Amino acid sequence: MKKFEEQKFTIPELKGISKKTIEEHLKLYAGYVKHANLILEHIDELAKNAEKYAYELGELQRRFSFEFNGMVNHEYYFESLAGGAVLLPEKSELKKMIVETSGSFDAWLNRFKSIALTRGIGWAILYYDPLTKRLLNAWVDEQHLGQLNGCKTILALDMWEHSYVADYQPSGKKTYIEDFFANLNWSVIEKNFSEAFSR
Secondary structure, three states, X not given: OOOOOOOOOOOOXXXXXXXXXXXXXXXXHHHHHHHHHHHHHHHHHHHHHXXXXXXXXXXXXXXXXXXXXXXXXXXXXXXXXXXXXXXXXXXXXXXXXXXXXXXXXXXXXXHHHHHHOOOOOEEXXXXXXXXXXXXXXXXXEOOOEOOOOOOEEEEEEEOOHHHOHXXXXXHHHHHHHHHHHHHOEHHHHHHHHHHHHOO
8 A cells, every 4th residue: 555655844043933843843734644554454454354344444534534524734835934935926826816805805814813813723714616716715613524525735834833833932923924924935836726627
């Protein structure tokens, strides 16, 4: 069975988000990769006697979506911080669609930031829906509850406490969100959009 592989990211010094936080966060990401692989191995083994292990298989399948999405969500997150901050060009196709969808870039950004302040642990995600050809903002609880079926992830902001508490304290969510956008490599986000839009 082909295994998922841990990706490597070149993340420079960031505004507000410490090197130590990134190092610890990358270890958590590695854990998602490891456990996604382990669960699939267990499923393959137990499936040899599916009737006997029906309950265990069901629970492993439920757990797999958590581990798999945790792995992929983090890959979007870290990739968007790799290479240093890059602004979104004025003539960007993504920016054009954001304006078409939300009226203005600032209106979209304010809405997205408000989603990121949702109480609880999870992710603020910008999706592209290839069926309706529009952008959608969403809150995803934990790693997997609320993912939009068939949509492509364009931007993912980790709002689990481990991503910001060491640097900002629990009361510093707003500052963390502002710093995330100050550190964002928009060329990566534009690439995600271009790949999703062209499919």
